[in-house]
Amino acid sequence: MQFPILSTLIFTPIVAGILLLLLPAENRIWIRRVALVAATLILLMSLFLYFSYDVSRGGYQFLEEANWLPQFGIHYKLGVDGISLPLVLLSGLVIFSGVLVSWNVEDRPREFFSFLMFLGASVLGVFCALDLFLLFFFFELAVFPKYLMIVVWGYPKTREYGGMKLTLYLFVGSVIALVGTLAIYFGSGLRTFDLLALEQAGFPIEFQRLWFPFVFLGFAILGGIFPFHSWAPDGHVAAPTAISMLLAGVEMKVGAFAALRVGIQLLPEGAQYWAPAILLLATINVVYGAFIAMVQTDFKYVIGFSSVSHMGLVLIGFATLNRDGLLGAGMQMFSHGVMTALFFAIVGMVYDRAHTREIGALGGLVRKMPWAAVGFIIGGLVSMGMPGFSGFVSEIPVFMGAWQVAPLVAVVAILGILITAAYIFLVVRRVFFGEIPAELSARVGDVSRKDKLVIGMLSAVMILLGWFPSLLTRLIEPGVQSILALIGGGR
Amino acid sequence: MSSDFTPQMWRSIFPEVGLLILAIVLLFFDLIWLKRPQMRARWLGWITSIGIVLIMGVAAGVSMPQGQGSIEWGGMLRFDAAGFVFRMIFMSAAALTALFASQFEAVKKRGEFYALLLISTLGMNLMASAADLILLFLAIETTSIPLYVMAGFLTRDDRSVEAGIKYFLFGAITSAVMLYGFSLIYGLTGTTQIYELSSAFQAGNLPVGLAGLVIVLVLVGFGFKISAVPFHFWAPDVYQGAPTPVAGFLSTASKAAGFAVLLRVFQIVFAGQGSLWMVLIAILATASMLIGNYLALAQRSIKRLLAYSSIAHAGYLLIGIASDSELGTLSVVYYLIAYLVTNLAAFGIVNLIENRVGSDEIGALAGLNRRSAGLALAMLAAMLSLGGIPPFAGFFAKLLVFAAAVERGLIWLVLIGVFNAVVGLYYYLNVLKVIYLHPPIEEKEIVPATPGWRLAMWVCMAGILLVGFWFSPWYSLAQAATSAIWVY
Numbered sequence: 002m003q004f005p006i007l008s009t010l011i012f013t014p015i016v017a018g019i020l021l022l023l024l025p026a027e028n029r030i031w032i033r034r035v036a037l038v039a040a041t042l043i044l045l046m047s048l049f050l051y052f053s054y055d056v057s058r059g060g061y062q063f064l065e066e067a068n069w070l071p072q073f074g075i076h077y078k079l080g081v082d083g084i085s086l087p088l089v090l091l092s093g094l095v096i097f098s099g100v101l102v103s104w105n106v107e108d109r110p111r112e113f114f115s116f117l118m119f120l121g122a123s124v125l126g127v128f129c130a131l132d133l134f135l136l137f138f139f140f141e142l143a144v145f146p147k148y149l150m151i152v153v154w155g156y157p158k159t160r161e162y163g164g165m166k167l168t169l170y171l172f173v174g175s176v177i178a179l180v181g182t183l184a185i186y187f188g189s190g191l192r193t194f195d196l197l198a199l200e201q202a203g204f205p206i207e208f209q210r211l212w213f214p215f216v217f218l219g220f221a222i223l224g225g226i227f228p229f230h231s232w233a234p235d236g237h238v239a240a241p242t243a244i245s246m247l248l249a250g251v252e253m254k255v256g257a258f259a260a261l262r263v264g265i266q267l268l269p270e271g272a273q274y275w276a277p278a279i280l281l282l283a284t285i286n287v288v289y290g291a292f293i294a295m296v297q298t299d300f301k302y303v304i305g306f307s308s309v310s311h312m313g314l315v316l317i318g319f320a321t322l323n324r325d326g327l328l329g330a331g332m333q334m335f336s337h338g339v340m341t342a343l344f345f346a347i348v349g350m351v352y353d354r355a356h357t358r359e360i361g362a363l364g365g366l367v368r369k370m371p372w373a374a375v376g377f378i379i380g381g382l383v384s385m386g387m388p389g390f391s392g393f394v395s396e397i398p399v400f401m402g403a404w405q406v407a408p409l410v411a412v413v414a415i416l417g418i419l420i421t422a423a424y425i426f427l428v429v430r431r432v433f434f435g436e437i438p439a440e441l442s443a444r445v446g447d448v449s450r451k452d453k454l455v456i457g458m459l460s461a462v463m464i465l466l467g468w469f470p471s472l473l474t475r476l477i478e479p480g481v482q483s484i485l486a487l488i489g490g491g492r
Numbered sequence: 493m494s495s496d497f498t499p500q501m502w503r504s505i506f507p508e509v510g511l512l513i514l515a516i517v518l519l520f521f522d523l524i525w526l527k528r529p530q531m532r533a534r535w536l537g538w539i540t541s542i543g544i545v546l547i548m549g550v551a552a553g554v555s556m557p558q559g560q561g562s563i564e565w566g567g568m569l570r571f572d573a574a575g576f577v578f579r580m581i582f583m584s585a586a587a588l589t590a591l592f593a594s595q596f597e598a599v600k601k602r603g604e605f606y607a608l609l610l611i612s613t614l615g616m617n618l619m620a621s622a623a624d625l626i627l628l629f630l631a632i633e634t635t636s637i638p639l640y641v642m643a644g645f646l647t648r649d650d651r652s653v654e655a656g657i658k659y660f661l662f663g664a665i666t667s668a669v670m671l672y673g674f675s676l677i678y679g680l681t682g683t684t685q686i687y688e689l690s691s692a693f694q695a696g697n698l699p700v701g702l703a704g705l706v707i708v709l710v711l712v713g714f715g716f717k718i719s720a721v722p723f724h725f726w727a728p729d730v731y732q733g734a735p736t737p738v739a740g741f742l743s744t745a746s747k748a749a750g751f752a753v754l755l756r757v758f759q760i761v762f763a764g765q766g767s768l769w770m771v772l773i774a775i776l777a778t779a780s781m782l783i784g785n786y787l788a789l790a791q792r793s794i795k796r797l798l799a800y801s802s803i804a805h806a807g808y809l810l811i812g813i814a815s816d817s818e819l820g821t822l823s824v825v826y827y828l829i830a831y832l833v834t835n836l837a838a839f840g841i842v843n844l845i846e847n848r849v850g851s852d853e854i855g856a857l858a859g860l861n862r863r864s865a866g867l868a869l870a871m872l873a874a875m876l877s878l879g880g881i882p883p884f885a886g887f888f889a890k891l892l893v894f895a896a897a898v899e900r901g902l903i904w905l906v907l908i909g910v911f912n913a914v915v916g917l918y919y920y921l922n923v924l925k926v927i928y929l930h931p932p933i934e935e936k937e938i939v940p941a942t943p944g945w946r947l948a949m950w951v952c953m954a955g956i957l958l959v960g961f962w963f964s965p966w967y968s969l970a971q972a973a974t975s976a977i978w979v980y
Contacts, residue, residue: 070964
């Protein structure tokens, strides 16, 4: 038997989380060490998986299967393909960065890192699950770490509101998806949750049209789809830095990924029927998100709304249902994940030192925190799709795909990118350039070495992909091909 | 029917005989050997609990029915897997409650409290296996009368006395209505045997109106036991006033007993009238979920919150009944197992907090995470399990119940159910917020509880986790119970 590397990957954070809870609360050194070791292991394992995936073979690899509750058709089945593997690597990067930027958490670090690990296990589990029940199990596992981490360690003014809003929105989404999931389970007549078997089940077209909105919308709420996006900025802003990074960087991809895997892959006919509606909503996401981001006065809200805008591009890519669009969506999920994690990390670093996030009260920080400024500018260039950065290579295919199905969508979405450029320039100018206010000048110092490591690592990934997009496309391409095979060349 | 005693007959009532002997032994211990109150406080809970566990162990060996089951004692008792599984549920609840009670000042020294607990459990056991309406009624009364006394056990506490009287009055009236239903059944068919009634009640033999009336009358009695809306009014006051371990026992074992008879009577006697009562039960389920959850939002006492939440959970369980399918029955049994460990844990923690802080306000839980990280985690597990979040027991239980309804195409009921789950999660999370975020009233650490309490809590926690992700053993139990009920 092959070494169960996916199980090891998922259970590393779970074991670490339990281990952390067993440590005495005062032992901060060991608490951090355990968290860092676990995060490093996750990153190394995800890197190993990423580079040892056999591209020529394609399909699902590193398969593992065990009986869980066979009477009810539930199996513990894991495997990754070209779509999910980049997201596994993304999770590894963001969890690792999240631990580093949270190094100096003062309040109950034991619970903090433990819940962070559980959240990590949840996202990794969703990406690796090949059983619908297992996927759902891991999806819901994220509920309590998300809520408690926002409420306990979040931004005091809005944490109770933001945390509850986020949790309830996402729970509503997941229970709607649950109803759809159960309908798929019974509708297939197979009495199994095995995703591979369900992909081949061939649901009647009426069934697909009825149930597609349940599963797609249910999961896409976590992907930030308009008009159910408003949890995202409020939740992200209320959350502590590491959780904002994980929520916007990875959790939103969990939603989009589950919508793709369960919605589009299992109910392709339903997807084709509803594609125009998704296209419309996603286009609103892009433009509306960008406009709202432009008028924010809170630094973190700008990034929160920019996530809504960028996730719109992912959803547009899905809704095109063609090769270019899906390829772009897959790349955008990765690129945006890294970018927004970097953004939130830098926002956190600025807030920790300046104690304010009001854009008007900040300025000239480039002289005090050059690393943060450079990192933010790189992130900004990625987000406006500048050539040479990962944003360009992932946004262009989305627009190409959209052009083929609805040119108007492509045009409007590109306008959205112009607005993105506008707000990024505004923020960069006001926060990092210009005069530094006197009271900030005394208080603000440079970022720590660990922070620099995070900024450097995430920036490097984005530049590397900008120059060598094939690092990513070589995986996503076969993944897209198998989705297209399911859709059956309908378009 | 031969009048000879067969070993089968004794095997079919072994657990009840055991409980009766245990109750008598306990009273003797109380009177004769354990003279000093401290001795009684220390040992009575353990004796009860260990005794029940021994009975369960032996029963698992001798009282495990083979095959499809049989009818014993001249048509009085049904000896089948459903009865067995439910007995195990009741006796586990009683064993855990006895240990939790050792943490409650006013009852831990009182032998008669534990004897009442055992007699009530005996009644529940008979409820789950009664095959005759007469025995069923007697079993319900044997269960209820000790519970009335236990609810009003704190004779110096007005709220407890009020709880006892309220519970008694509600119980007496609803069981009178139910008995009237039973008498109508006898009058219409000439028999009280549940397994003979099923053929008499086959569709067409009785006018729909009359059958409907009978069903409604019987449902009043059962609805009271499971605290479903509109027979729920007693629950909040009784849960708040009764000694906390009793409230935990009422919300788990007593509710499970109600569901046991509901399943047996409705799936067997009224099997032909499915279309009639499916709607009725679905409406009760909807009302229970809505009223339970929305009134829980406004509660400031954690015990009242749990009372309303238990009404809501009766609603979720009724979804399984309304599905009128094998999966529905299975989901109800699984749900009851999950709810048992979860709610006993929740009440156990409330019991300890009440004991240490002296209040049952939700505010008394403030800062629990700083005062005792372990207790906070236990409460986290209990609340999330009630909310239906993995990896805790409530998740899969809820999923099964909803699955049963989806299978039968009751999509509207499922949608009501899932949105209620969202409302439920809101107030469970609010409790967690108080525990983790609000500053503690005092910094003092919570003094550890008695060994009995701690053991029971560990068992509940293990149960919440194991039922939450190691499904097969519990699923198999539920499946065994289901197939025994669905033989007909």
